[in-house]
Amino acid sequence: MNQESKFLLIDEVFTPSSPIENAELFTGREQQIAAIKEAVREKGQHAIMHGLRGAGKTSLANMTLYLFQNLMSIKITCNREDSFNSIWERALRKIRFAENNKTIGFISSSRTEIFPIEVPPQNMISATEVEQILLSINGNMLFIFDEFDMIKSKKVKSQMADMIKLVSDNLPHVSILIVGIAESVDELIGEHPSIERCMKQIELPLMNDNEAKDMVLRNLSYLKMNIDEHVLLKIVDMASGFPNYLHLLCKYAAKAAVRENNVQIAVKHFDEAVIKSIENSDYTIKKTYAAAVKSASTKNRFADVLLACALAEADETNSFDAYDVLEKYNRITGAYYKKEQLHYNLGMLCKKERAEILTKTRKSKTTRYKFSKPLIKAFVKLKQHEEQLK
Ligand SMILES: Nc1ncnc2c1ncn2[C@@H]1O[C@H](COP(=O)(O)OP(=O)(O)O)[C@@H](O)[C@H]1O
Ligand SMILES: [Mg+2]
Incomplete structure (x- = not known):
């Protein structure tokens, strides 16, 4: 295989900016898969899956195509402008049912044709209308509403909650999975006591170290490539x-190795990958980081904090x-700072002028902090590594 084809294969295996479609490239998440299976199999049960941006929600939702036999899985992606009607219209339009068409002739053959169903115009779609349509269809169906966090309207959320209740009570062959970025279920769909019992809550956490290692090794084995153990640990960290x-780090590390006709990823390939991964990180992440650490002096305390x-x-x-931060700060810089000295910096990092890169939260009287965009945590580590390479 020439270098160009190897690069193409790497791009197929490592896809930092698109969700997984191919089950062979999907790793881990056994617990969440089991939870989805349970919710779908149990009549009247539905599920709501929440997690951070980039945790792998859409990829997992895509896997439902392969998890069940005899189930039609329909996924739509919600957007800011969506109403109850527009969401369901799109969902219903994706329904395809198969009809066996026997042609009698010289040789009798039977072929299956796939038909869409007739969907009324958007303004005619109501909960009862959707119910009627779904009642008329045989076979199990799973409707997935991805990026449900895009929907801010309380009214649409309540209408969806009511629809879930209705499906739960009257349509045992239909399951619904709501997916979105949120820390809690209430944040995604609002508080609706009537559906609490029929909604399974599935949290999709970030990958743990074992899942991460498995994923890297498995994908590299498709490429017939290896990686030095300590480089693997660095990437995971x-x-x-x-x-x-x-995906981002592995893609560029693998390409750097291939460029040298190597099948083994070593530290120098990783170093190159860090720089490329920074360049190819989301624009908003780069912008937020730059605004947070901008400084007139060369000694930049904000970057260290x-x-x-x-x-x-x-x-x-x-x-x-602040204590957690202080300990690390003193270790990184060799300073003997006290907590009070860090308060200024932490406070500033929560302000607009520092792009609100941190957010304050409270837990029993103590102030706590978190990254407003959780992905920044990885980006900050990449930047440190880049600094060390200079
Ligand atoms: N289980 C998995 N195995 C391998 N790669 C994954 C897995 N889940 C997610 N990814 C990768 O992670 C990235 C983010 O996944 P995505 O499903 O888009 O996340 P989300 O929808 O939560 O924002 C994509 O590049 C995708 O290819
Ligand atoms: Mg997604």
Whole structure:
């Protein structure tokens, strides 16, 4: 295989900016898969999956195509302008049913044709109308509403909640999966006691180190490539659980190795990948970071404080307190700072002029902090590595 074809293969295997479609390239998430299966199989049960941007929600939702036999899985992506009608119109338009068409002739053959169903105009779509249409269809169906966090209207959220209740009570062959960026279920769909019992809550956490390692090794084995063990650990550490950063780093590291006709990824390939991954990170992340650390002097304390934040021991809500940061800060810089001295910097990083890169949260009287855009945590670590290479 020539170099150009190897590059193409790498681009197919490592896809930092698109969700996984191919089940062979999907790794881990056993617990969440089991939870989705359970919700779909149990009549009247539905599910709501939430997690951070980049955690892998859409990829997991795509896998439902392969998880069930005899189930039609329909996924639509919500957007800001959507109403109850427009969401369901798009969903209904995606329904295809198969009809066996026997042609009698010299040789009797049977072929299956796929038909769309007739969908009324958007303004005619109501909960009862949707119910009628779904009632008329045989076979199990799963409707997935991805990026439901785009919907801000309380009214649309309540209408969806009512629809879920209705489906739960009357349409045992239909399951609904709501997916979106949120820390809690209430944030995604609002509080609706009537659907609490029929909605399974599925949290999709970031990848743990084992899932991350598995993913990298498995994808590299498709490419017939290897990686030095300590480079693997570095990639896993830098990605901080975000699968898209794993893909980004591996893609450029693999290309750097191939360029040298190597099948083994070594430190120098990783170093090159860090620089490329920074360049290819989302524009908003780069912009936020630059605004947060801008400084007139060469000694930039904000960059060190941010790095300390990225390294600080975070709890399950991804937040940390000033002590956690202080410990890391003193270790990085060799300083003997006191907590009060860091308060100024942490406070400033929560302000507009520093792009509100951190957000304050509270837990039983103590102030805690978190990255407003969680992906920045990985980016900050990449920047540190780039600094060290200079
Ligand atoms: N289970 C997985 N195995 C391998 N790669 C994954 C997995 N989940 C997500 N990814 C990768 O991570 C990135 C983000 O995934 P995506 O599904 O778009 O996240 P989300 O929808 O939560 O923002 C994509 O590059 C995707 O290819
Ligand atoms: Mg998504």
